[in-house]
Amino acid sequence: MGRISDLDSEGEIDASSARSEQTTPLEESTGPLGCPENEPSETTTPTTYIVPSPQPTECSDYAGHGTPTISLPAALSMSMIRDGSREDNELFHHYISNVSVMMTPIDDDHNPWKSTYPCLAVHDVTSASSRSLAHGILAQSAFHLSNLDLPNHASYRRSAMRHFGIALRQLRRGLAGQTENFSCTLAAMLTITLAEHVFHGQSKGLSHHLQGSVQYVARYLGQKPWATSYEAWVITQSFVLHTLMSQIVGDTVTDTASTATTLHDVLEDVTTDPRFAYTLGSTPRLMKALYQARLLEEQLAARESFWDAKPNLSEDELLQASKILAALNTPLDAEVELYMSRQRPMETPAQQRKFIVSNLTLFNSAVAIYLLRVVLRYPPSVVAEQVSQTLSAALALLEMNRVAVSIWPIFIAAAEAYTDEAQALAERVLSLSTSLGATNRAVIHRVVKQIWSERQATAAQRRCEGGDVLVDWRQVLKNMDVEILLL
Template sequence: MTRASSSRTFTACWTCRRRNIACDAAVPSCSQCRRSNITCEGYHFNLVWVNSETGSYAPQQRRTFPCHLTWRGYPTWTLGEVDHLIRDCEHSQYRQCRCRLHQGRTPFTVFPRAHGKTEPVNADDADTGEDILPSPQPVHLNDADFRFLTFGPLQGHNSTPSIQSTGTSTSEASHPEEWILDILEGVESDTPVREDQGLVQQEPKNSLRRSTRKTPMPLISRPTQPWNVDAGYNESKLFHHFLSYLAKGMIPVDDDHNPWKTVYPSLALQITRSTEAQALYHALLAQSAYHLANLKGPERGSQEKASAVRHCGIALHQLRKSLVAPSKDYTTVLAALYTVILAEHVFQGASSGWQIHIRGAQAFVNQYLDKQPWRQSPEAYIVTQNFALSVLISSTVDNSYLGTATAEGVSELDGLLRDLMTKHVFGYTLGGTSHILRAIYQTRLLEARINGRAGADGQLELDADTIAQVSEILQLSHVPLADKVEAYLCHRKLSGITVQPRLWTLTRLHLRLFNTAVMIYLFCTVLRCTPSSVAHDVLQVLRDATTFIEMHHGTVSVWPVFVAATEAYTPEAQTLATQCLDTLGARGAENRRHMQRVVHQVWSNRQKLASERQCDPGDVLVDWRQVMKGLNMNILLL
């Protein structure tokens, strides 16, 4: 007679199991433990590694468990720690590493180490233009290896509230164990692992945990969805590259308020997977792919460039669908529009066509001027601010952009810019403050006024109103630097972040060079003064930029450096400008290399005119925008 099979269930607490007595499974503690006045150890799962050869494991443990819960309760790794563990799998130099990460079991211990590579990959490769990540290679797993491996969040802040796209802040942030990336393509994350697959780990005694100090981060939002679980290896690689390398260089001073590490990925990975979210997601991948292609060069980066073109095409397709949809999320659509502009005209370096794209995005924003969604959520404010900054900077490049064609645009965006500038954080993603950006805006309006009232011979006419407007710009420039530093660091202090001396120094350097560059732009580009009148200011900007680059690995805003470099005429200033531009050109954004070409052409034209006129080069005014036009280029200085 065949014995009926039975399914064993475990509902008793761990204390009663060890004592081999009945348990009523009451929570938070069972009746037996309360009656005996002993600690009830609860009903959690204790997972243990199984010996793949003998099949033995520690008693009173669980051998199999749904894979997506394998690493629940384990510490969150930073991207740098994940990179270190990956390098251990790939390079023999790291096999004997004795750091704390290798003291216990990790998901990476199941991967066989690759052979044939001798050079470690590190984050500094981004500085030298070498490969950031190894090329995709097949991983062959034997029978004792995991086939359903997943791991938890690469980086997160458990104390940070999740800010939804509607602007409501909730404490129900995504749990780390729900933020999972499938490493192997085409597997189900909830498939149980076989008993012979050398399984999961027991809670280590010395867990590597990050600080749990709760700090309010009002400008940070975490992804509302795990990583894109449907993504293949290449997409995951590009997204990892964006988060770990590219995002931190998108603003001059990187910190936890960097929206490219928080807001944009969060919007792209929404659970709903709307068309606008998919557009943003693929636009971010296009940025990452173009960046990698530029670092590798034309020959070695052809695969990444093809991938960038493909993702950019997908982003544009999804963006068109979202724009005609009856209901759309303002924040995500604008984020996608802005990211596509950066991908095509900053990282790809397309030197024409950005005016059409910016005006298209501007028309989209104009539809929401009455609703003012940027007042309703921090995410909407940050995305709108970034777009407004791009409009402001782009208007300094294209002279015709300030003529009659933009007279209406000025009035339409006037209220938006003034509203955005009331916030103390305005301009921080560009490395400036509201004082500095307001000065650029006033200079832009001044130039539009001058162009509209210029004489028939093109001579500059300074009437009382124009002089008053110049005086207003100078007053904004002369706001004490300490006040500007305080305004820039205000949001960090409000979040309880201690401002270290190095951060204060970097902020002061960048704000000073940005503020001085505005004055160079005002006097040389708008008021048409000769470079000799701003020679000291040019040298100051380039010295500050050089110091900032040396301290902060080259993530300086390009607009002030470019403006100062075009007016450099002394050997010292040109040497500093060349050093800065060379560093910026090696960072993976193609438009930086176009800037170098324009600057050198300006210098060449100035020297040629000085020789013809037999005067000092500092007395020769050369409009860099006309030089750019002569080169059939129109660079977006972002």
């Protein structure tokens, strides 16, 4: 598969994908359907990885709390892609009606995969980055259909590979241009990454895709387009979440000084909006706590040589850990109310509240597990209660017939399940999660089982309880030669 970080390599795209680019009807599209004409103009110069500095941009005013500048009409039709083939429009319709719904546990009017991403994809068909985004969306949709138990799944897979190849080629052209839209280009990068590493389930190359988006965003640290338009903010939010979650799970993004600076600077900007992380069903406070835990882990890892030994914390490090725990012990009431204020009254208030509380509990408990088990290296027995809380909240959400539950908390909790009861609960949650058509979740299930197997073997060897055994699941991932994007 092609890589975002070395898109100048023609050899990364197979010949069939290159040929199909010349004939797909989407390439001949002449105008958008379904999106307003007054989308704010962004004229930032995109970057390849040997590029001039970005040029000044003109964007709509955005104070972080305003109304989105673009949205889809209430009535979605299958003719969103003008002059697109019937297959293209069917895939686009499937993406909006089904795939976008499973991209976030909070599927409401603010779901960017139902509004911002598809609107950007069809708004300017003369833009290579818009075409890349459109084909990335069609690839996601086709990969999703190919993962379902359908008679023509092989046909969908071929279609997905074709659209994926075109998306890569168009992205490379966009990066080489001088007038491409920051939002479209970054959205295309993230969509391609999701298509390959969530829906296709391809493990290899994740770090290259993520590093490419980091390098791209780093070019705009001076301009900060994410502070001036809604679509740039919501897509940059996705970038921050992609990067942060990937660093925490598998170190798939090399922790260079440049990466750390880029993530820190952008995260500081986007988390000022109280809506940050809503697409994960989380909150700015919980994600900041997770980020601070990650920074503490890096600080400890720089001097600790034995992974399975508890670190000796300095006074400053003890203070950092205490502040994170204090943040996690803060009542969720205010954040629940903020979520409630953004919901359409489609269910009873009690049902909506239960759904929101379960999502926030899921993340709150999972961040605690990460801090105590991974950063401070307490054994699994210390976080048994949080493991049960996290998995129980996930099961409650899945049994509410919700089609999406964030997978990162599920993985963090399932990895530390060591009793028969906890593992049975994790199996139930993972089995329900893997039925949604996202291939990465089946990979996660295999990884969790390997972690359990290694813990059991070590406990038997040491003649101790499984709750006393620390398993470095990052090392398990490396041994299995797996990179996973837990989104």
